[in-house]
Amino acid sequence: MANERDDDEAKFLRTFATFIERVVREHEQNADTGEPSVQDHLTAYFGADVTRLSVVTEAIAPHRLADADIALAELAGGVGPDSVIGVGGGQQRHHSDLQEILSNAYGRFTVGPVDFAERATGPASTRQVVAFGIWKLRVDGKPVAVLQRDAAPQFGRSTVSLELIALDAETSKRALELLRGLMIERSVLRGQVLSFESTEYGMEAGATFVARPVVQADEIVLAPGVIDQVRQHVIGIGRHRDALLAAGQHLKRGVLLYGPPGTGKTMTVRHLISATEGTTAILLTGSSIGYITMAAEVARTFQPAIVVLEDIDLVASDRDFSAGPQPLLFQVLDALDGLAGDADVTFLMTTNRVEMLESALSERPGRVDLAVEIPLPDLAARTQLFRRYAGALPFSDEAIASAAKRADGTTGSFAKELMRRAVLSAAVAGEPVADTHLMAAVDALLSDREALTRSLLGGGGSDDDADAEGGFDVVMTKSQFEGFAH
Numbered sequence: 079m080a081n082e083r084d085d086d087e088a089k090f091l092r093t094f095a096t097f098i099e100r101v102v103r104e105h106e107q108n109a110d111t112g113e114p115s116v117q118d119h120l121t122a123y124f125g126a127d128v129t130r131l132s133v134v135t136e137a138i139a140p141h142r143l144a145d146a147d148i149a150l151a152e153l154a155g156g157v158g159p160d161s162v163i164g165v166g167g168g169q170q171r172h173h174s175d176l177q178e179i180l181s182n183a184y185g186r187f188t189v190g191p192v193d194f195a196e197r198a199t200g201p202a203s204t205r206q207v208v209a210f211g212i213w214k215l216r217v218d219g220k221p222v223a224v225l226q227r228d229a230a231p232q233f234g235r236s237t238v239s240l241e242l243i244a245l246d247a248e249t250s251k252r253a254l255e256l257l258r259g260l261m262i263e264r265s266v267l268r269g270q271v272l273s274f275e276s277t278e279y280g281m282e283a284g285a286t287f288v289a290r291p292v293v294q295a296d297e298i299v300l301a302p303g304v305i306d307q308v309r310q311h312v313i314g315i316g317r318h319r320d321a322l323l324a325a326g327q328h329l330k331r332g333v334l335l336y337g338p339p340g341t342g343k344t345m346t347v348r349h350l351i352s353a354t355e356g357t358t359a360i361l362l363t364g365s366s367i368g369y370i371t372m373a374a375e376v377a378r379t380f381q382p383a384i385v386v387l388e389d390i391d392l393v394a395s396d397r398d399f400s401a402g403p404q405p406l407l408f409q410v411l412d413a414l415d416g417l418a419g420d421a422d423v424t425f426l427m428t429t430n431r432v433e434m435l436e437s438a439l440s441e442r443p444g445r446v447d448l449a450v451e452i453p454l455p456d457l458a459a460r461t462q463l464f465r466r467y468a469g470a471l472p473f474s475d476e477a478i479a480s481a482a483k484r485a486d487g488t489t490g491s492f493a494k495e496l497m498r499r500a501v502l503s504a505a506v507a508g509e510p511v512a513d514t515h516l517m518a519a520v521d522a523l524l525s526d527r528e529a530l531t532r533s534l535l536g537g538g539g540s541d542d543d544a545d546a547e548g549g550f551d552v553v554m555t556k557s558q559f560e561g562f563a564h
Contacts (some may be wrong), residue, residue, distance in 0.1 A: 106238075113188040114257055116212070117180045118163055121392055123214055124221050126245060129181040133248050136240040139372070139503045140229045141285035142261065142422035143238045147207035147249035149260035150224060150240075153253075154215040162211045171210070172233045176225045199266040201289040217253045220245055224253075268380045271359045273371040283380045288361065288373030293349040298468050299466070299490065304450060305349070308333065311425050314352050315358075316382050316519075317423055328419030330447050334390075336432035340489035340535065343428040346452065347386055350426065354384065356522060369412070374413035374423075384423040385413075388420035390427040393436045414445045454487055463493040471497065477513035481520045491535040496523060 100410040120128045135423060154161035165171050165179060166188035179187045193210035216222065225241040244250040252407040271288040283424070286375060287337040295383050319329055351359045354492055360373040379381035397422055419421055427446070429435060455463060460482040467490070468478060482488065485492060499519040504511035522528060 079250075081360055081497060085313045091329075113166065113190070115188055116163070117184040117186060119163065119189050120212070120214075120223055120243075120530060123223070124243075124245060128223075128243060131243040131245065132250070132490060133176050134242045134254065136242070136254060136257075137237040138240065138261075140236075140238055141194075141230060141243075141267070142265075144199055144205050144207055145261040145267070146226060146238065146240060147197075147205065147263045148216070148264045148266070152225060152264065153256060154213050154219070157208075162192055162208060164190040164192035164211050165531050169369075170511040172235075176243065177501050179225070189490055191229075196469070198287050200270060200340075201287045205266075213252075217244070217249055217256060220249045222249060222253045223434060224257075262379060267358065267376060269356045271361065272376070273361045274372060275367050287466070290355070290359075291348040291352050292351045293345060295349060295353075298345050298349055299455060299462050300346070300452060301456070301459070304452070305346065307337070308346060308350070308450055312426065313353060313386070316354075316422050316424075321333065323420060323563070329422045330417050330419055330424075331447055332425045333415060333427065334432075334446045334449040335426070335428045336449060336453050337430070338454055339430050339491070340491045341452045341454055342490065343452050344388065347388070347426060347428065349388075351384065353384070356382075360384070360420055361384065362387045364392070367393055370413045373404050377423045378417060378421060384424045384426055387425065387427045389429060391429040391431045407487060411445070413487070413556075430532070457486075460485060460488065463490045466498070467493045467497045469497075470502070471511055472502075473516050474513055477516050481516055483522060484520055489535065492523065495531075495535055496520065499523065 122281040124131070140301050151157050151161075167174075167179075167190070171187060174182065174187070180558055190454060192208055194206050195209035196204050197207050199205045205230075208226045210288075211226060213224045213226060214221070215224070222242065222244045225239075227235075227239050227241075229236055229238050245251060246479060267285065270510050271290045273288055275286060275288045295309070298305055311331060315329060317332060322329060335346060337343060351357075358377060360376055360383065362370060362373055363386065367390075370385075370387070379383050387410065390410070393410055414425055414494060441474055461479055464478045464482045464485075482498065483495070496516070496519050499522065503518055504515045507515075509515075523531065
């Protein structure tokens, strides 16, 4: 047993010695190039021994790299050989902080080419940013240097880092204040539609830019007054923020849209984002709701903002149904409670199962202050939906009205599929599409064989689920109803 341990120790020592030899050889090769060292270059720039200067490190989220790059480029007067330098030294530089780069005991890091990377700045735009390089800038006439490096999860570094040196602590503080301010003022995130998703290494969320949808109010078929009520709460409060704040009223609001699947909740959300050009919107659905804390921080920084939480019941269902705690639920509640009252931020939530929402979400005023039911369309709404999806198809008003009346309890998804089947039926028969094809498609979709299809299209439930007008009875506890009334 002792012999095996001795052999393992000997192997480790040989491996470690080989590593040290490679590091020394790499630095000797860098020294042989004749390039000046980073230490010499910055010592000349500062007019002082940079190895004696304190390093201040600022960690930022990966989706803020473009913001940091824009801010530093502005402070440095642009990107060029006089404003940013690279660092030679192979892979070893990725394992060394700025202090080690400036005073490495095994050799020197030479001035090398700057590493660049491409980062999105919008749904269809990108920027070339510094991924590894040292910015040289002046703050109040004094020299400052900032090592900007991208996150590198493969090296165990999950955040972007900015490592700053200056001649004195006051200049370092001033430089960071300017940098932080410009990162907010010039941010590429402000006024954009964003989503968050896990990175390749699953350590941090990556922000993805999404094209802002274009959905007009008249494209949404809801009961009279519903869309106006929601618009007034989401958009109207922001438009009258000054009057509300002057009267001591809060701006933060929570809106819950609830109702069966396929009734128009998501379309309503898309319309609200469409109608708030310039507002920062963060879309969270499914597993991405886990990034609620990060989304709330972005919303707080770049308000006015809307945070969309689709299918909130997936994380906010009653804890009695779970064997253990739900930390994700707590994060959602903390985010709803964490913003100041004067924050112009809307939390816009949707659910198909309002009866499953935990009382902690529904009963506390300030978490949800407007709950709006989006029910199954009634006969008039179904007729309007059928006509809209029929478009230019030559169906008579009588056929549309008959189909809508028969399709009680269905949604717009049903209407859309119905028109497609009518056209397909005519094409298979080699005939021009006509009322007969529409009625045949209705017969097929309402048949017992298509029960599952109707369910997947958001309709066709039993008479217990839908009333004569296509409404939907949602079971709510008394405490939930009183909570929504706030």
